[in-house]
Amino acid sequence: xxxxxxxxxxxxxxxxxxxxxxxxxxxxxxxxxxxxxxxxxxxxxxxxxxxxxxxxxxxxxxxxxxxxxxxxxxxxxxxxxxxxxxxxxxxxxxxxxxxxxxxxxxxxxxxxxxxxxxxxxxxxxxxxxxxxxxxxxxxxxxxxxxxxxxxxxxxxxxxxxxxxxxxxxxxxxxxxxxxxxxxxxxxxxxxxxxxxxxxxxxxxxxxxxxxxxxxxxxxxx
Amino acid sequence: xxxxxxxxxxxxxxxxxxxxxxxxxxxxxxxxxxxxxxxxxxxxxxxxxxxxxxxxxxxxxxxxxxxxxxxxxxxxxxxxxxxxxxxxxxxxxxxxxxxxxxxxxxxxxxxxxxxxxxxxxxxxxxxxxxxxxxxxxxxxxxxxxxxxxxxxxxxxxxxxxxxxxxxxxxxxxxxxxxxxxxxxxxxxxxxxxxxxxxxxxxxxxxxxxxxxxxxxxxxxx
Numbered sequence: 001x002x003x004x005x006x007x008x009x010x011x012x013x014x015x016x017x018x019x020x021x022x023x024x025x026x027x028x029x030x031x032x033x034x035x036x037x038x039x040x041x042x043x044x045x046x047x048x049x050x051x052x053x054x055x056x057x058x059x060x061x062x063x064x065x066x067x068x069x070x071x072x073x074x075x076x077x078x079x080x081x082x083x084x085x086x087x088x089x090x091x092x093x094x095x096x097x098x099x100x101x102x103x104x105x106x107x108x109x110x111x112x113x114x115x116x117x118x119x120x121x122x123x124x125x126x127x128x129x130x131x132x133x134x135x136x137x138x139x140x141x142x143x144x145x146x147x148x149x150x151x152x153x154x155x156x157x158x159x160x161x162x163x164x165x166x167x168x169x170x171x172x173x174x175x176x177x178x179x180x181x182x183x184x185x186x187x188x189x190x191x192x193x194x195x196x197x198x199x200x201x202x203x204x205x206x207x208x209x210x211x212x213x214x215x216x217x218x219x220x221x
Numbered sequence: 222x223x224x225x226x227x228x229x230x231x232x233x234x235x236x237x238x239x240x241x242x243x244x245x246x247x248x249x250x251x252x253x254x255x256x257x258x259x260x261x262x263x264x265x266x267x268x269x270x271x272x273x274x275x276x277x278x279x280x281x282x283x284x285x286x287x288x289x290x291x292x293x294x295x296x297x298x299x300x301x302x303x304x305x306x307x308x309x310x311x312x313x314x315x316x317x318x319x320x321x322x323x324x325x326x327x328x329x330x331x332x333x334x335x336x337x338x339x340x341x342x343x344x345x346x347x348x349x350x351x352x353x354x355x356x357x358x359x360x361x362x363x364x365x366x367x368x369x370x371x372x373x374x375x376x377x378x379x380x381x382x383x384x385x386x387x388x389x390x391x392x393x394x395x396x397x398x399x400x401x402x403x404x405x406x407x408x409x410x411x412x413x414x415x416x417x418x419x420x421x422x423x424x425x426x427x428x429x430x431x432x433x434x435x436x437x438x439x440x441x442x
Contacts, residue, residue, distance in 0.1 A: 123336060129351055136361060
């Protein structure tokens with residue numbers, strides 16, 4: 001399975017026995033668009049390496065509103081689908097195939113054993129954790145400070161008007177909204193991931209005005 | 222410094238040179254009640270081991286409302302105060318001494334080096350990350366599903382009435398609110414940490430009815 005070697009940054013630092021164990025236990029799986037990859041903690045299929053397609057990790061509010069925590073694309077690795085091996089993880093997220101998605105599954109027990117015996121794997125795992133923590137913190141901040149996404153969405157709708165196209169750099173948009181370019185860029189990317197806009201150099205195309213209006217109205221919540 | 226040996230679960234697995242490095246670089250610091258231990262990423266003082274007292278890690282909303290992410294007590298270790306060493310951490314949290322707090326500070330660079338060279342340290346770091354991720358996910362869930370904390374707060378106020386005391390097990394409260402005991406327990410602990418109630422076997426004492434009323438009214442947000 002060439003993906004193991006290509007996608008696992010620590011592959012080169014594993015000893016032969018560890019590589020053998022991975023090769024022997026990893027299996028390829030395909031999820032069709034919309035498939036639920038994981039539902040709740042009881043469903044612990046293992047570590048997922050995305051080979052093609054896209055996985056969406058989200059939580060669902062009581063009101064049934066789904067909020068995307070983050071998305072995983074080719075070469076990304078989904079740790080939470082192996083959360084059963086992490087005693088400290090006590091929450092439920094849903095993982096859905098956003099499009100037809102091919103993954104390589106590494107059994108949780110195998111990865112757990114690796115993380116216990118290989119320093120590069122343990123270090124990589126904590127880097128992944130930190131990245132996910134950062135994603136979730138960002139989202140929490142958005143939910144707490146719900147003004148900015150609404151303001152940005154409203155600004156995009158107003159500026160684009162009928163044309164549905166906005167010819168502004170993130171820098172300019174940030175200036176208009178009294179924000180920082182990084183803040184604008186990250187929120188625009190979130191909008192793009194959700195399918196509300198598409199981004200190209202200096203141009204924002206509005207793809208789903210209704211969704212954007214909802215952000216403008218009720219924010220990420 | 223005896224705390225290093227007593228508080229660091231991986232101490233026994235370090236090689237002598239690593240222990241020396243920790244002993245040589247760790248410094249004791251005391252923060253007075255209310256002191257800001259860390260403000261933003263520019264302020265990266267290193268890894269904090271709480272020896273006594275309590276640290277509160279929180280974010281501040283645009284409206285100025287502070288929301289506690291988690292609290293660190295004796296023997297707890299604050300990683301985020303060393304987040305400058307984690308490229309994947311891109312958010313700002315504030316750390317405040319909730320009471321007079323004595324800590325041992327391990328310089329970020331020293332810990333980073335350790336995590337790169339010691340498997341037990343790397344594994345411990347990812348466990349800590351997972352625990353914090355779990356805390357933040359829980360909080361995000363509360364903010365998204367704002368009904369439960371409000372309902373619980375309202376229930377406590379109503380049941381306790383003038384007496385400010387509620388003689389119910391978490392099990393019973395969960396049944397009344399159509400929830401699970403674990404959910405009630407965790408939220409009651411959050412209320413307790415925030416000073417709204419104090420918990421003892423089968424009894425909930427209301428300590429800050431005004432704060433509880435605010436939860437009942439406007440939820441965690």
